[in-house]
Amino acid sequence: MSKDIELLPAYDFRGHLSKNPNYARKLRKFSINELEALDGDGWIIKDNFFGQDVSVVRTEAESYYQEGRLQSSEMGQHTGAWNDNKTRGDVIIWLNGDRRNALEEKSPIMNKLIQKIDSLRKELNEACELDSHHTQIQLACYPGSATHYVTHLDSYVGGARRRVTVLYYMNLGWKPEDGGCLRIHKSDGTTFDVEPIADRLLVFQSRRVWHEVLPSYSHRYALATWFY
Ligand SMILES: O=C(O)CCC(=O)C(=O)O
Numbered sequence: 001m002s003k004d005i006e007l008l009p010a011y012d013f014r015g016h017l018s019k020n021p022n023y024a025r026k027l028r029k030f031s032i033n034e035l036e037a038l039d040g041d042g043w044i045i046k047d048n049f050f051g052q053d054v055s056v057v058r059t060e061a062e063s064y065y066q067e068g069r070l071q072s073s074e075m076g077q078h079t080g081a082w083n084d085n086k087t088r089g090d091v092i093i094w095l096n097g098d099r100r101n102a103l104e105e106k107s108p109i110m111n112k113l114i115q116k117i118d119s120l121r122k123e124l125n126e127a128c129e130l131d132s133h134h135t136q137i138q139l140a141c142y143p144g145s146a147t148h149y150v151t152h153l154d155s156y157v158g159g160a161r162r163r164v165t166v167l168y169y170m171n172l173g174w175k176p177e178d179g180g181c182l183r184i185h186k187s188d189g190t191t192f193d194v195e196p197i198a199d200r201l202l203v204f205q206s207r208r209v210w211h212e213v214l215p216s217y218s219h220r221y222a223l224a225t226w227f228y
């Protein structure tokens, strides 16, 4: 993805909060420091987000893989140019729309996790006037063999108009040699690698944070949610 793409405006979380200081009291899941970081660096990490049920979520995720329901991903609906495993080597399933309704029966614990992630959106709506009413949810597996995803933005003019990306990792016993870090490219030219360890949540501004998935050498599972 070329860095010349036209950017959509980023969201000013702290600005919206400071216009309504009373709303600071509505913060339960995010701290003011975290909202400042979402405006500043553009991302935050929340470890131990869901607790020990991460192992059940992982098992539920693997069942989609074993049933052959994870399919090669497509990037950019407007062009086939990105639909190529040199760009992106994960296999995915969308869990919104009709599949979302089946989740309660098929993957009850993942369903609970999805609700917990959605409560973050509701809090941002209430406290920071995010006014987000549309989400997309995707379960993805990078099945080892150096599968990766090149540097990109999740949202830009002409693409999906996402505002917030939430990634939840479910890789128990992750080791450095498993690879698959999420590499963030900072505006000062340096990088920051996020290890995709179990029960870690990463939240970032979809319109600002350039990122890539480094080659993965074992099965690497993540649940991605986008707030529009
Ligand atoms: O799984 C990850 O860490 C990131 C995946 C990603 O960047 C995407 O699906 O847009």
Ligand SMILES: [Fe+2]
Pocket (backbone or CB within 6 Å): 152, 153, 154, 211
């Ligand atoms: Fe991404």
